[in-house]
Amino acid sequence: MIIRNGTVHDPANNINGEKMDIFVEKGKIVDESDLKDTREIDASGLLVMPGGVEIHTHIAGSKVNIARIMRPEDHRKDVVKKTQYRRSGTGYTVPTTFTIGYRYAEMGYTTVWEAATPPLGARHSHEELMDIPLVDKGIFTLMGSNYFVLKYTEEGEFEKLKNFVAWLLYATRGYAVKIVNPGGVENWKWGKNVNSLDDTVQNFNVTPREILKNLARAADELHLPHSIHIHCNNLGSPGNYAITKETIEMLAPYRRHITHIQFNSYAGEDWATFTSGGSDIAAVLNKSKNVTCDVGQVIFGDATTMTADGPWQHTLFKLSGNKWANSDVEMETGAGIVPYKFKKKNVVNAIQWSIGLEVLLLTKDPYKVFLTTDHPNAGPFYFYPHVMELLMSKKKREEMIEKVHPLVKERSALSSIDREYTLSDIAVVTRAGTAQALGMTAKGHLGAGADADISIYNFDEENIQKSFQKAAYTIKDGVIVVKDGNVVADYMGRTYILDVKADLSEEEKRIFSKYYTVQLANYPVEDAYLPRKEVVTCA
Amino acid sequence: MIHENVVCPFCGCLCDDIVVTTEDNQITDVKNACAISKSKFLNHHVNMLESALVDGKEVSMDEAVDRATEILSSADNPLIYGLSSTECEAQRHAIHLAELLGATIDQTASVCHGPTILGTQDAGCVKCTLGEVKNRADLIIYWGCNPAEAHIRHFRRYSVFPEGLFRKGRNEREVVVVDVRATASARIATTFVKTEPGTDFENISLMRAYLKGKRDSLPDELRDLVEKMKTCTFGIIFFGLGLTMSKGKHLNVDAALRLVRDLNEFTKFSITPMRGHYNVTGAGSTMAWVTGYPFSVNFALGYPLSNPGEFSAVDVLARKECDAALIIASDPAANFPAEAWKHLADIPTIVMDPKVSLTTRIAKVSIPVATAGIEAEGTAYRMDGIPLRLKKIVQTSRPSDAAVLTKMIEKVRA
Ligand code: SF4
Ligand SMILES: [Zn+2]
Numbered sequence: 001m002i003i004r005n006g007t008v009h010d011p012a013n014n015i016n017g018e019k020m021d022i023f024v025e026k027g028k029i030v031d032e033s034d035l036k037d038t039r040e041i042d043a044s045g046l047l048v049m050p051g052g053v054e055i056h057t058h059i060a061g062s063k064v065n066i067a068r069i070m071r072p073e074d075h076r077k078d079v080v081k082k083t084q085y086r087r088s089g090t091g092y093t094v095p096t097t098f099t100i101g102y103r104y105a106e107m108g109y110t111t112v113w114e115a116a117t118p119p120l121g122a123r124h125s126h127e128e129l130m131d132i133p134l135v136d137k138g139i140f141t142l143m144g145s146n147y148f149v150l151k152y153t154e155e156g157e158f159e160k161l162k163n164f165v166a167w168l169l170y171a172t173r174g175y176a177v178k179i180v181n182p183g184g185v186e187n188w189k190w191g192k193n194v195n196s197l198d199d200t201v202q203n204f205n206v207t208p209r210e211i212l213k214n215l216a217r218a219a220d221e222l223h224l225p226h227s228i229h230i231h232c233n234n235l236g237s238p239g240n241y242a243i244t245k246e247t248i249e250m251l252a253p254y255r256r257h258i259t260h261i262q263f264n265s266y267a268g269e270d271w272a273t274f275t276s277g278g279s280d281i282a283a284v285l286n287k288s289k290n291v292t293c294d295v296g297q298v299i300f301g302d303a304t305t306m307t308a309d310g311p312w313q314h315t316l317f318k319l320s321g322n323k324w325a326n327s328d329v330e331m332e333t334g335a336g337i338v339p340y341k342f343k344k345k346n347v348v349n350a351i352q353w354s355i356g357l358e359v360l361l362l363t364k365d366p367y368k369v370f371l372t373t374d375h376p377n378a379g380p381f382y383f384y385p386h387v388m389e390l391l392m393s394k395k396k397r398e399e400m401i402e403k404v405h406p407l408v409k410e411r412s413a414l415s416s417i418d419r420e421y422t423l424s425d426i427a428v429v430t431r432a433g434t435a436q437a438l439g440m441t442a443k444g445h446l447g448a449g450a451d452a453d454i455s456i457y458n459f460d461e462e463n464i465q466k467s468f469q470k471a472a473y474t475i476k477d478g479v480i481v482v483k484d485g486n487v488v489a490d491y492m493g494r495t496y497i498l499d500v501k502a503d504l505s506e507e508e509k510r511i512f513s514k515y516y517t518v519q520l521a522n523y524p525v526e527d528a529y530l531p532r533k534e535v536v537t538c539a
Numbered sequence: 540m541i542h543e544n545v546v547c548p549f550c551g552c553l554c555d556d557i558v559v560t561t562e563d564n565q566i567t568d569v570k571n572a573c574a575i576s577k578s579k580f581l582n583h584h585v586n587m588l589e590s591a592l593v594d595g596k597e598v599s600m601d602e603a604v605d606r607a608t609e610i611l612s613s614a615d616n617p618l619i620y621g622l623s624s625t626e627c628e629a630q631r632h633a634i635h636l637a638e639l640l641g642a643t644i645d646q647t648a649s650v651c652h653g654p655t656i657l658g659t660q661d662a663g664c665v666k667c668t669l670g671e672v673k674n675r676a677d678l679i680i681y682w683g684c685n686p687a688e689a690h691i692r693h694f695r696r697y698s699v700f701p702e703g704l705f706r707k708g709r710n711e712r713e714v715v716v717v718d719v720r721a722t723a724s725a726r727i728a729t730t731f732v733k734t735e736p737g738t739d740f741e742n743i744s745l746m747r748a749y750l751k752g753k754r755d756s757l758p759d760e761l762r763d764l765v766e767k768m769k770t771c772t773f774g775i776i777f778f779g780l781g782l783t784m785s786k787g788k789h790l791n792v793d794a795a796l797r798l799v800r801d802l803n804e805f806t807k808f809s810i811t812p813m814r815g816h817y818n819v820t821g822a823g824s825t826m827a828w829v830t831g832y833p834f835s836v837n838f839a840l841g842y843p844l845s846n847p848g849e850f851s852a853v854d855v856l857a858r859k860e861c862d863a864a865l866i867i868a869s870d871p872a873a874n875f876p877a878e879a880w881k882h883l884a885d886i887p888t889i890v891m892d893p894k895v896s897l898t899t900r901i902a903k904v905s906i907p908v909a910t911a912g913i914e915a916e917g918t919a920y921r922m923d924g925i926p927l928r929l930k931k932i933v934q935t936s937r938p939s940d941a942a943v944l945t946k947m948i949e950k951v952r953a
Contacts, residue, residue: 072660323661517696517697
């Protein structure tokens with residue numbers, strides 16, 4: 001296939017708005033000389049980018065599904081009819097599986113990562129991924145309060161810890177080490193939390209600092225393609241930018257990714273003095289190496305908060321008065337779910353909204369900061385085009401600032417920022433940068449050898465949001481799956497897993513059989529749940 | 540042949556440590572299982588539906604599936620019902636079929652823990668996996684349920700007796716049974732609280748008021764119970780049909796869910812429903828991730844819409860709204876009210892089941908299928924939401940539910 005005459009933005013290959021042809025053969029991008037299939041797409045006047053790569057979203061597994069069950073009121077206002085190519089479903093903040101695949105692909109996204117899977121529920125996450133069509137996908141495995149991680153950290157048994165991490169990634173068919181409120185999730189099992197990097201975890205003589213360092217080192221020594229993926233302690237609390245800064249700094253020189261950093265970039269002492277810490281966080285990012293983050297940009301309107309951070313969700317339940325689900329998982333982790341609404345005229349919500357943009361705009365290197373809404377925590381993922389518009393247009397930002405709580409002008413630097421993203425910047429924070437951070441070498445660019453995951457937009461500078469909302473074409477592995485914003489093919493993407501191999505020791509097996517309630521033999525996820533698996537080598 | 544770590548497909552405990560011996564493709568011995576499970580495994584070959592039937596006459600499998608698909612395709616308002624005693628792939632295909640047909644689809648939760656779901660939709664639910672109970676709980680309350688007879692290994696594997704990380708065993712736990720009569724389960728309790736039938740909502744509401752300091756006095760037994768709940772380190776309520784199906788229904792559950800929310804101001808407390816059919820939790824899961832709703836869904840408009848009472852199987856049947864039915868792994872003729880199952884006998888009803896049942900007797904088309912968890916693999920979700928892989932331990936020439944439903948989907952789409 002030839003994509004003829006498009007305006008190409010492929011920043012990873014230093015192509016920034018050149019008019020050129022892209023060649024596709026057997027699902028891969030190739031050089032012209034290797035082309036056999038000569039069908040053409042006329043892309044003159046159209047914008048061509050690599051397919052979008054989502055680095056952090058909640059789309060599959062137990063907590064997402066508890067949210068679906070708990071929120072019928074969320075579904076009625078956003079229904080999706082079946083078509084010849086498309087299954088039916090419902091939206092809005094917690095869409096059904098098929099709808100998730102369609103909406104990502106309609107926006108031009110072709111790879112998505114479920115960011116928080118409890119190991120015992122990994123089979124569930126993978127089973128839902130089987131019903132998410134069109135896109136490539138995979139899961140991150142929760143480890144920050146895992147019994148064995150705490151035990152080996154306490155005992156100073158790093159090699160055992162590293163072996164266990166490898167085994168757990170194998171057993172869950174996971175791709176990265178996810179850490180949520182390290183230590184705090186274990187303490188929540190007794191109704192408590194941790195509040196600093198040096199608090200002690202009850203019954204285990206360890207601190208969040210030690211857990212983080214050990215897992216960061218393990219991920220690096222195992223050569224995992226992605227760094228540890230951290231949801232910091234104290235998420236959501238005023239003044240928490242300090243612990244975020246400390247976490248980033250103390251983990252050097254290990255690789256680390258801080259997720260939905262907006263929720264961890266708050267200054268001020270309490271809710272009354274709540275202020276943006278976005279500029280401080282951007283400054284830390286600017287001077288640190290081996291660190292990436294995604295923002296978790298707030299979208300005004302309905303959200304469903306869901307995270308393994310059980311204690312924070314309990315706090316949010318009390319703050320909001322909304323319904324609350326909690327789901328603790330033996331030996332491993334927990335979860336909480338609370339519906340939430342971000343309001344423009346609420347001063348805290350308005351400042352939260354400004355912080356994501358601040359971090360995106362003040363962090364100089366777009367390869368360090370990525371666009372997410374931590375879907376559906378800060379809002380649904382299909383609002384990305386709206387955020388892209390705000391990033392590319394100071395005028396649009398000013399219009400928004402006029403609509404939100406006036407204190408934003410005083411308590412956030414946003415209104416003073418002139419930077420406007422270029423199309424290549426957009427391509428980095430949604431594609432090239434995320435793919436690089438994930439270690440996905442065949443994604444996020446359009447050089448020969450890359451997967452033929454391509455998005456093509458009818459781009460109009462005056463209507464940026466509309467331009468990115470529905471792709472003119474989304475091409476997945478060389479197959480046109482979306483045309484003129486509509487799904488036109490039934491297609492199943494791959495699940496990415498790692499080639500890690502490890503066994504449990506006899507002692508670990510003994511502990512497992514004593515304190516879990518399932519048999520060890522029934523724990524690892526079977527290949528039946530990976531109809532199209534792609535194994536990535538750790539090197 | 541000896542099969543280890545078999546997942547038991549007979550109740551929501553989903554015990555996964557069963558050892559089954561087969562000789563000449565017949566189950567001859569079962570270890571670790573409870574009495575119910577053992578007898579079901581050993582009688583697996585008994586009462587089998589030997590052949591596909593249309594109007595009581597033996598036909599080939601293909602003919603039966605053809606006839607079934609014709610009936611469903613030509614119906615104006617078909618109903619698909621059952622699901623909780625089969626595996627998740629079959630459930631996913633059943634939902635797809637319902638979508639293609641514009642049908643109503645419902646699962647057995649609508650006649651057992653439907654009120655639990657409604658309560659959760661109102662209040663949320665503070666729950667945990669069973670291993671959390673084993674590892675941490677020092678107060679275990681069974682409310683309106685009788686595991687000694689219905690979930691026989693629950694005490695031993697998950698709650699009362701096992702040694703956990705932070706609990707040595709039975710003597711470090713307090714066990715309370717709340718029920719309208721002293722059941723077999725009450726015998727293992729430290730305390731049995733006998734309540735009057737139909738008073739759960741009232742009692743729980745009084746307990747909440749007392750807990751919040753809005754009421755000074757309570758009947759002694761309830762006051763003692765609240766005090767125990769407040770002062771334990773890790774508490775759990777397991778509840779059953781005594782709460783969900785007695786007067787008040789979802790209001791009872793709603794009140795209990797809110798009581799547990801309130802208790803988390805004082806200590807750590809969770810609540811978990813005792814689900815009956817082994818994969819009823821899976822049925823709710825698959826329906827939720829495909830449609831957004833765990834039960835009582837209608838596709839007439841081309842998208843899913845849920846409304847228990849309107850789209851619940853019993854009501855659709857009692858109002859004679861459906862003109863054909865597909866029953867998958869369930870026996871509604873045995874447990875639905877007469878006005879509902881009689882309509883099943885009046886319309887063309889198709890049954891997919893491994894065994895002869897009351898419903899196969901009134902069905903127009905009967906399709907013998909492999910038994911999930913014995914003759915077919917697949918996923919099942921334990922009562923606490925943990926997914927496990929069912930095993931195939933007996934060979935059969937009969938197709939799985941998933942295979943039959945796939946065929947029906949192909950035919951409907953053709
Ligand atoms: S308790 Fe339930 S799951 Fe366990 S063996 Fe008995 S019937 Fe099977
Ligand atoms: Zn997240």
